[in-house]
Amino acid sequence: MVITVNIDLGTITQQLRESIGIIQDTKRSTLDKEEHARLCVYRALSVHPVLNAMKPPTQVLGDLDWYTELKSPLALLGGPFRKLGQNDHFRRTSNLGEQGRRTRIMMLLCWIIGHRLPQDKARQFISTTVGDALSTIETGDHADMLLQLHMVRKILEQLAKMIRTQLPLPKERNPFYGDDFVADDEDKLIPRAELWAYSQEEGEGLSPDEIYEFDVKHNPSILLRPLTSRVLVPQTKLSLLAIQWVTHNFGLGKKVFSRRDIDSTMFWNADPPPYIGRRPPPLA
Known part of the structure; x- marks a missing residue:
């Protein structure tokens, strides 16, 4: 609803x-x-x-x-x-x-x-x-x-x-406190290996024209506008935090973990690292 x-x-x-x-x-x-x-x-x-x-x-x-x-x-x-x-x-x-x-x-x-x-x-x-x-x-x-x-x-x-x-x-409700936010790391790039959209495996990744490389400091308004033709791919940790917060707390958009998850009826789809929003990978 x-x-x-x-x-x-x-x-x-x-x-x-x-x-x-x-x-x-x-x-x-x-x-x-x-x-x-x-x-x-x-x-x-x-x-x-x-x-x-x-x-x-x-x-x-x-x-x-x-x-x-x-x-x-x-x-x-x-x-x-x-x-x-x-x-x-x-x-x-x-x-x-x-x-x-x-x-x-x-x-x-x-x-x-x-x-x-x-x-x-x-x-x-x-x-x-x-x-x-x-x-x-x-x-x-x-x-x-x-x-x-x-x-x-x-x-x-x-x-x-x-x-x-x-x-x-x-602090427990503030996304800019806690382990998810470190000011010195906010502009660090997310490794492409952690983003399925960049996968080179056949049928797994997305083509360049299906990807919107999202940096919240460059175009914050994109999260408040519908985007159905491409998948938002966060480029920095701060961009990922913004996506996480609005999807988690307001149900805005959809986090997708594969091409099969994409839903064109959603406001937008976003590709977070695969362990985000799921159980984190086990420690070595």
Whole structure:
């Protein structure tokens, strides 16, 4: 079961247009303009198409129901989300109902995927994500206009800075703590011998035009866009971590361990090393 779209796209479109009008109104206060700039970004994120490709956690996936936890403001105040709920942007979405829940999921995803990006790349990533979201609704020329508004760009800059700060989750829930993450190793290349897509055995590997060599620092947005014609092949340890986290916790995409596993109906398919997601190989 995926996250169903139970928000009114027509209403959101109208809300965006009204907020744009307020931002451009020279008679409105700066505080009003900033508030509506935030609402524009939050509402845009809430309609991002990637949300409809996610599947709730199962016993095979994450053991924490992120969807339920992120749904209500109360949930953000306790448990593993206590500190996350104190974040200004997460707190401000608490009165937006279903829009707010979907926005929080998107902000958390962006925080994980874009956490180790340099500031200019993080800014581009956030702007691209909001732009992709706006492309799904009928806004006419308002989408381009929105992203160019000074007040909106200020909010995008805030989010870009936010995702580069320490993720306010407990260490056991934070992918940037523990054995899976070593900062000095994040850019190390994954040996091709560990990736079945590069296998030279007949009928086992993939041809070059079937492979998308994924580096999260070069193109983080690819994880938030459908890719059915090629298989994502992580090039670095950080890229692998991003794939692991979004598949494990949100059921986004599919990890495939052979050509036979590829499912063209999935948002994307990814080739992790064969022992990732399965029992590790026995020690020698």
